Amino acid sequence: MFKFKKSLLFILTSLTLVLLLSGCTKKQPEPISKEGLFLGTFCKITIYDEASRDILEKAFDRIEKIENKMTINKSNSEIINVNSKAGLDYVKVSPDTFYVIKQAKHYSEISSGKFDVSIGPIVKLWNIGTDKARVPSAKEIEDKIPFVDYKNILLNEKENKVMLKKKGMIIDLGAIAKGYAGDEVERVLKENGVEHAIINLGGNILTLGSKPDNKNWRLGVQNPFDSRGQHLGTIEVSDKSVVTSGIYERYIEKDGKRYHHILSPQNGYPVDNSLASVSIISDKSIDGDALSTTTFALGLEDGLKLIDSMENVEAIFVTKDYDIYITPGLKNNFKITNEKFKLKN
Ligand code: ADP
Ligand code: MG
DSSP states (O other): OHHHHHHHHHHHHHHHHHHHHHHHSOOOOOOEEEEEEETTEEEEEEEOSSOOHHHHHHHHHHHHHHHHHHOSSSSOOHHHHHHHTTTTOOEEOOHHHHHHHHHHHHHHHHTTTSSOTTBHHHHHHHOTTSTTOOOOOHHHHHHHGGGOOGGGEEEETTTTEEEESSTTOBOOOTTTHHHHHHHHHHHHHHHTTOOSEEEEETTEEEEESSOTTSSOEEEEEEOTTSOTTOEEEEEEESSOEEEEEESSSSEEEETTEEEESOBOTTTSSBOOSSEEEEEEEESSHHHHHHHHHHHHHHOHHHHHHHHHTSTTOEEEEEETTSEEEEOGGGTTTOEEOSTTOEEOO
16 A cells, blocks of 8 residues: 555656656747848748747848848949959959859869859850840850860969959859858857757758757758749758759740750850759858759769769759659658659669
């Protein structure tokens, strides 16, 4: 009897303790978020911790600063300064801009110019993604090709100075600046104590930490045949950048033909290979952004080879035939949710 009472007492106290503890467990705070149009696209930051809205303001200030330094679509910026001194002089830029140009040049080098950050003259002819978009003539394209060559970007590391060797050259950071902005937003959030957040810069996603319940975030992988937000599958990640480049987002149509915005520096026309999109999963978003464009331009075989040679980078290649190729690190992670697509490796 005594024994029974004792164990009953034990059960009761444990039960109260459990109830008390669960009563004490902090409720998950409501996420806070902010949206805005920056870097030519829709941006949204969502913080899942107890946090002040000031942090969101700081994060958007950082995006705006980066845009103002690196854009070629406003009346002035550091990159516009560099471009306007092409063939004439070195221009001093901020460490931000120097770093992004240097990274962009690196990706131009490792892709032997399939990615080329000096593609500006060709981008300006097509203007895809703006209201001035058009299909230029073959002659116009031919005339601009000689101005595209990353080897003619001269960097002075000591003084953060950049010079374009030929007059008429134009640097365009459109394939990489959003990635850098994502990394910088992540840094600002972390410095302000944020542990769980989602940064979405025009479809470039950066997950900061895990979900508040310590599980991975489940992200949708963009379906390249559909508008943004339509998924072909899912992956689970924490603390990763997920960036997709493809034919789905910015394009124009003329005479029944679609022209998308990733252009060949060699022939000046939209890259035409078997690929519809590439998604890159990496630690830093600057790498993911550069690599999604780079591997798209390289094509399936060379793109896969490049990613296989890199550590901590995974990729999902989607072809125009709805075939999907993934890197080994995604084998037990990536799941197809749209049955039109078939995993081929
Ligand atoms: P998005 O910015 O739409 O997410 P990307 O990151 O793939 O897509 O970048 C595409 C942009 O990069 C183009 O709009 C253009 O400014 C630039 N670009 C186009 N072709 C190339 C290329 N071969 N190498 C480097 N940059 C490119
Ligand atoms: Mg890119």
